[in-house]
Amino acid sequence: MAMSVRVRLGSQFRNIMRVCFHENRHMSTAEIVVEKSENPKEPERISLEEQQRLNDIAKNERMEKLLNMRFAYQEFLPDPNPKNRNTLKERLERRDMLARRSNVEIPEFYVGSLVAVMHSDPHAPGKNNRFMGICIQKIGAGLRASFILRNFIDGEGVEINFDMYDPTIQRIDVIRLEKRLDEELFYLRDAPPEYSTFPVDMEPEYQPEGSAVPVNEIKVPLKPLPWLVKWERMGMKGIRDVTSMLTEKRLRMSKLKQFNKPWEKYDLLKMYSETIPIEDQVEIFSEIQEKLHELEQHRYKMKRSRNFVKPTKMG
Amino acid sequence: MNLPMLCMQSRGLSTSSALSQVIRLTRLRVVDNSEIGKQAMAEGKPPYVFHVYNKMGVGYIGDRVMVAIKGEKKKGILVGLKQNQKKKVPKFDTNNLVLIEDNGSPIGTRIHVPIPHILRTLMKEKTHSKGADYTKLIAIASRFI
Amino acid sequence: MNQAKILNLVAKLKHTNNIKPRKLKNYRGPEGRIAMLQKSLTALLKYERIELNFNRADETRAYAEIFMSQIAKQGSQNQKSIDMANFWILENQIIYKLFNVLVPRFSNDVSYTNLYHHPNVYPGILRPKAILELKNNSFPKVSSSIKNQSSVENILLKESHKRHFIDVITQ
Amino acid sequence: MESTVCPVRHVPPSSYGRFRNACCATLRFQCRFSSTDSQKAAAQTAAIKSEWRRRRNVIFDNEKQRQQSEIGRIEKVAVKYLPWDKDEAPIEMRMNKHLSTPYDCTKHLTEDYTKTVCLALVDRRPWDLQKPFEQDCELELITMAHSNKSPVVNTAFWRSCSLLMGCMVEASFKDEIQVYLHSFPKPDLKSGSFTYDAVIDLPDWKPTQAELRAMSAAFVKLSNQESFMERLEVSEELALDMFQDNPFKNKQIPNIAQNHNGKIVLYRIGDFIDISQGPMVGSTGIIGKATIASVHKVESNETDRLYRFQGVALPKGTRLNHFAWSVLEKDARKFNDLASVTPVRESVTSAPTEVVSDEEKERSSAAN
């Protein structure tokens, strides 16, 4: 959680706000509607069935809440290939991940967010190094989780790949928390420089707590050909229309069935083999949820005790 | 768009490069302010590699290469690569070259793109007391990443 | 790198852990494979018990299980369910049957199908055959899992159990 | 194992000769309990033993032939075969009265049936496969797999095992050792073992493990011969004549006859003949895995040398893992004292009543 950059309310409202914050945020992106149990006014009069129904709703709500953790904590989900799965290994790996999280705050960010990473570097003069850029990819399960940051510095496009659980990382700051339309933004490499240029010393932007993660619906134009990848075949949502740039043949090719693969849209077994089933996810997240909650509270206490400066609200 | 690119496109050849390795005949971008380098880049005739000074024949970051530039032979150091790098090492959008003389000192006086921090260590490792001194290259860099 | 996708949520398959898709060789390639499965799945929902080659039956079973569990999870009113049903089921009456008859029949936490090896009939094509059926259908059972209570070995073991129990208690 | 110590010998029952004139009236019952160990006496005993056996067989054959010749004109009976599967139609067969048996009916069905059917139900009453039809009837055929529908087949199986063990006991001992088969208690699966009591002229015999294994092998060998269980009803006098040599059977026969209108039911496996009320399974081929688990000495008023042989067996084709089988063997090793030693036991109760009781028990247990 990027708690360092959010406005804090009084501690008595904290828990309530956290719930809202979680739910509202994910509602915007995951298309999951959370059913809310109505608080019964007269608890003595409710029948058994009613009680049962309310219990069910509460249970579903808890489930939804756990499952929604998959967006922010994607790397806790293991490799879905059944050949590589082992329960004990996954458990040990999760334990190590939580141990690392207790020493460094790994905030919540997505592909499209602006992130700055401060890490120890034996090659740098001060033995510290900082890089800031837009996250164009977040990948990997477990301790292998990594992300790529991209920025334009001195007219030169630079990308750095970081391991999320690398113990040389001192801090990860989220400068701007937002999402883009795609899961990977590699097309920024073929886009004009202004679309991936961000000032290095940008101030963190604050969002009111409880607000949903905004989705930046920007459509990026591409530079003229040649490109690194045949983007017209990839079905990216965040690219501006490129048909005018393409030759007739290439345009025709991009509409071929073999590239669009319409049959894969409802290929259920493919979908299943790429995901971790609900039961497993609930097990994983219920295991880590408590520990994460503890860490968050501890961190909050530490921060309050150190300095209490009210940050200014921006944009 | 230049002529070779147009030719390639018309013939339907793939111009995407899988590994983006620096090998012989790879075109590089000169990023220092040497006169010859500036001219070559301005004319649209960037230098190309015709020898890599290592056993593999593939140039990695900090490697010395021999390039053909404006009809001359020049040596240079690779200071930034397009190909995927190890974790925490920056990857650039272009293959960057700094031209050097035989004794290791750069021809230009300034590098106008960022160069990776790891190059400090690599250059120090390659410098020997009697051989060429490459640490001057670090001195003329404007910004490190 | 193998990374779990997070957009979709699916319930765990109850009948197996092994989910390696089969190729189901077909001159139309992967498209034809899906077409084969569409046919089998429609037939399964229509007739509720079908006889197929083993490979195809087993593959259809996996698809049917995920299909039914997704429909049950999302509900019949969901647009996603309707699109999915339109894609997989080739006959309109069967879509009606699915939402009005089959979905209410099953609860969420069970598997929906049974698969049985079927003996080959000689002479004939000796390819492994299987019977695939929806559970809770109206046909007589293919095989019963109920063991013979009064077979000799079961009676002997039952009595042995009683004696053992008495021994443990007296000790 | 030294052969001089072991009293068991492994001789398969030789096929009996069909002599008609070798009726040894001179043979008389001789109590050998206090016999000397001289070679001569032993040889004499052996000769006498085989002679008695042959005599019994000859009498059995003669009686059988006599009964068949009494039938006279062959009449037909209508036998309606009811398959267990209700979807299949009943089959009606015309069979010969007093001649055809349920076994003959199975021959008209499939070969599988001739091999696997253990018992018949004629008009819902258990009926031996070798017992001829007496009137028009409905026929049902039971295999071991139908034990849940008709538990009587289990009892018949257990009884047949006891009978076969008697055969094994009689054939296994050396010639110089006097063996008198006593009787076997009412078969009870729940006791964990089938039994046979025999009087053996040995003061304190405890079989070694090797001996038990040898006896088990002999038992399995007998069952593998797949010999039929021939059934014959004879009069009391004839039975007494047959079992002249056996003082214990001699005592039992009048009691049995009294309860069954003067009739005695005999069963023959190979050349071994014994008294039992039945019913038995069709052939010994039904018996599969078997172990003779133990031999215990039994206290009795009649003699101090009464031994109880105990064993456990499963029908052929039963799949049971070795661990479960070892549990059953261990159980069968314990002394089976559920039935006390009385001269007349098995033959006292008639089969149908027993069936009813068994079925009731099954029902009650199922309900529980």
Next chain:
Amino acid sequence: MTTLLKVLYGFNPLKSFLTPKPDFLEITCRSKHRILPKPKKRFPPWLIKSTRSTRYEDELTSENKTFLKQLVQEKYPRPESGYGSYSPLNLNIVESAVEWSPSYQRAGLIARKIGVYPMWMKDGRKVLTTLFQVADNHVIKYQPPETYKPMITKRKTSLPPSKGSLIIGADSADPQLFTKEYCGLFEESGVMPKRLLARFHVSPEAALQPGTPLLASHFKVGQYVDIRGKTINRGFQGVMKRWGFHGMPASHGVTKTHRRPGNIGSGGKKARVMPGTKMPGHMGNRYRVLKAQRIVRINTKYNVLWVLGSASPGECNSCVQIFDTVLPLKNCNYLKQTPYFPTYYPGRDEELPEELMVDDLHNFNDPTIMFTEDEE
């Protein structure tokens, strides 16, 4: 004739008997049994068949099955807390209480490869580690050098045998799954029948009493071990995959030989293919030993070893044998390290914490790594 037969068949009242009775089997597992090509037979021909046929299960009722399960539990009770305690009684016949000496060879372990994940060294370097779970290892049998006669190999030695053999079993399972003969192997040690067996050559001094449990702490962190396992089965492969040949060009007039080996022998006097020529063939599914791998971390609670490197033979969830390395420059003697001898006993040896790590490995519980400026 055919019509006659048809008529007969049609009128046969017993037709229903003649139709085959289907023998249905419910399918519980989706995968079909994978038939692997057998590796070279190295075991003696009298080796006992271990598993029973499970195609047909026993026709036992569920109550009876639970009863049998209960009996199995009674016969093979779970070890009490402490997982095998060191006995103060002097009842050990096999073991000899001698101090460790560099010439002694200890037993190994059977472990399951459960996965690979990265860890970081203290200098910030990322390394891959392979996790091995030591599952339920027990000593099954010891054979002293006098009676131990290994299979005769081509190389004959005239020296008297100095090593005995120790059979270790792993992965306990229900005895009902195995044959009776196979279960008999475990009667001496009294442990539950094991799925996996492995034989290790040991010095007589390092012999262990049958029934002794072996734990992951049999090894120490920082120690080098050899890992023996069966490589991934890749089936029949060409030379490019199997031996790393370069193949031939994709164009320039090459036809049909893009992935072929090319010349496999010369003409002239030796006009034949030399033995050992690299050719296409079956790849993988062979036992291979990866030598001198460093153990960097041990979890004593779950009995897991972290071994540096990711190249150990076999796929995930396959089983390997791990033992002290045979390489002279990496063994305990060279490292001046005393291993637990003959194995680690929880009661006798010092109590170990849950996590053991080598000094140069970063512990995830430690704070972030910071580098300091060196004075140069």
